[in-house]
Amino acid sequence: MTHTIKTTCPYCGVGCGISAAADEQSRHVKIQGDKNHPANFGRLCSKGSALGETVELKGRLLQPRVYGRETGWDEALDAVADSFIHVIQTYGPDAVAIYGSGQLLTEDYYVANKLMKGYIGSGNMDTNSRLCMSSSVAGHKRAFGSDTVPGCYADFELADMIVLIGSNTAWCHPVSFQRIRAAKEANPALKIVVIDPRRTATCDIADLHLPLAAGSDTILFNGLLNFLSVGYASRTAHLADMPVSDTHWGINAYAALNADYIGQHTEGFAEALACAARTVKSIAQVAAQCRLDVADVQRFYEGFAGNEKVMSLYSQGVNQSTSGTDKVNAIINCHLATGRIGKPGMGPFSLTGQPNAMGGREVGGLSHQLAAHMDFCSAEDIDRVARFWGTDHIARTAGLPAVELFDAIYDGKVKAVWIMGTNPVVSLPNADKVKQALQRCDFVVVSDCIADTDTTALAHVLLPAQGWSEKDGTVTNSERCISRQRTLFSPAGQARPDWWIISQVAGRMGFGAAFAYQAPVDIFREHAALSGFENNGRRDFDISAFAGMSATEYEQLLPIQWPVNKTYPQGRARMFDDNRFFTPSGKAQFIAITPRPPAHAPDADYPLILNTGRLRDQWHTMTRTAIAAKLNQHKPEPFVEVHPQDAAYYWLVQHGLALIESRWGAMLARVQVTDGQQQGNVFVPMHWTGQYASMGRMGTLVNPVVDPVSKQPECKHTPVRIAVYQPVWQGFMLSRQELTLTAPEYWVKIKGGQFYRYELAGQNLPDDWQNWAKAHLGGGAQTQWQEYQDAGTGNYRAAQLRGKRLESVVFIAAHNNLPERNWLTGLFDKEALDSQERRALLTGMAPLGVPDVGAIVCACFNVGENTIREAIKAQGLKTHQEVGQCLKAGTNCGSCVPEIKALL
Ligand code: SF4
16 A cells, blocks of 8 residues: 655755655655655655665665674674674774764764764764765854854745855756756846856856866955955954055955944954955956956956845865865855855855765764764863763764774774765775775674675675665755655665664663663654753754654654754744854854965876766765666766867877776776866766776775865865776677676676666677677577677677567677667567567667667656757757657756757
């Protein structure tokens, strides 16, 4: 029987609400956007829409494993507890660690943090959120005294200008992007500025794109602070000696600076402005250093100055930098200087990457945090949390942040680590060293819902955690909105909630009384009570109104923005609307920013800058999204974007293969030549793993250097070199069965609807292609083979049929002159091929008159490029809306609209 449940999407920080019609018996779920959820009002992107395809049991970790042997929970939990106790007794509490994830629910996170920091007595609990937004946390803390996102999504519709900085919102936060697009369509006066070295799909709605030099954001925003301050020194007696010159900035003062606000509610303006004025003297200098047009910089500055309701939305392009914290504060400085914060339609706004990055921050998931927005900087906080938890084992100092933590594992200082719901062997910088660290580690525990990942492969103990459709708890999205994630299905196999697993280990370690939780609501109540404990308005995070909530109230909890307490029983849309900050003085802090270049500049050996990021249809390390066939069609292979002039210089050709190397590792990727990329810069996606590609892990390349304040790694700026990778042969196989490959140098596995696709390239020719193909594809006596071989050209093509049903094909060529895959893949949907199709099989091309949809553009409705082109031509379509009416393409999540517009 189908029942409809309100839950939330487990992917990005937009935190969309979902209305899921789930059938327990068939384990089938129909996904729709929740029309009442304030994050999305019914919209979902391609990833959220495809969630129903990811709940299958194939590939799930269903039973605990100890040293590779399937076992029961008791043995596995004993093994974890005994090993942790042994390491702690032998080497001390700092020899163990937990590495968590923004995928964990708040309740799971809370218990993990309490165990490590409160009872084991080490600060060594960090999370993959370190890679995502710790610079925003640090920037908020410096400016506001608290890790507070001031505004809300509703501000998108109220703004006059939205500045998107270091954010491909169209692909990484698609529903927020659609909301901004809709706001602009409703109000064409809304100005959109995109600040990003790349021209991304987000630029589709931009009035102005500033393709600044990678890492030069602080110069741009110091310049803006200067610009906003023109004339201010002469108007303000106590700043009369400020080194600001109207002449250098060359324009009239806009009176955008809010002297009253600065005077009454902030501190440090004079120092910040003096520093900005010292480091940046004119728009021409800004333009030169950021490698932008003077007129464009001026247009941006005038727009910012001239529009009261300005929002600055920023994401990983800002955070993932050795100047990440400074970039955040340089942006916030401009909002404080204009008093544009805490009011409708304005403010700085960090777009968080993960579904529960914010929840993790609330419970203290980062190693310098304690819990409930308290941290190790304050002896009072430590004492308060210890008293609340009733422990005398509490850690007194911050633990190791992610990169240092895995270095410590590599060096043998941390001897036991428990990794929860994340895949650091793929996602951390210098990922090969991370792999070696885990190979050298005495004891590795991994809790995950997926059996085979690059990280689970290295675990001594594997613990089956519940997956998204089984979990029960809460998450917090980018706008501080707490939502319920609810159970759709009973757990797969022996899978258990993370909070239960952690509590069971805690009990075996002798801390049972403090971890006697029976249900997530018990944990949520305790978390809420801690947030209000001795708070009295001193800490921003306060959800004490929930401290006494019943199980029914928890079950029925509707999305609500924290704080939720006596003062704000219905939550609070905007923080700082009362001009009160959480610093000792109650005033916001300007931070003087001295721009610094990225840690390592390109040089003769590694002359290019590597940028990394997300794609539209994949999530993190693909463990779940790659299960959904429709999400694999848009970008099926790891690729590298290269500017045309760089491509020409390095002899790279479109769709050829390239070897990218840094001082830390190497990667193979398909070349995409695009002038959206700056010359001297290349971009690779972050998603591919050792499970899906032979050499597609971008983390192997990335420089492990970190921001000195936030400890966030510089994932957007690694010096690399690139060269043509010229295999001896290339090819592809399509098969109804998943195959085991005998290691060609380059392979990529792509799951399709009724088939698996393997893209291949090798340096060594097999003795005999026929034997090679049959060894891989099998088949037996009941299958028939069609084959074609041309020894002169090196071409080999074969198809295997069972009766009239296609089982597999293999196409090999000396060069990349291979047919498109779309027509062939479509044949796997058929139970029987007709004679025309069978005859055409080895050509790889559709018989005359049979349509080939081309590369998939719209993942939601499976609409291909050829279909769109033909409809545009045949029907004279002029707008993406007309294409949508005709083909439905672009009418669900809208993420492909920029590509449809490009085809138009
Ligand atoms: Fe999920 Fe997409 Fe919404 Fe992000 S934008 S929460 S991935 S549906």
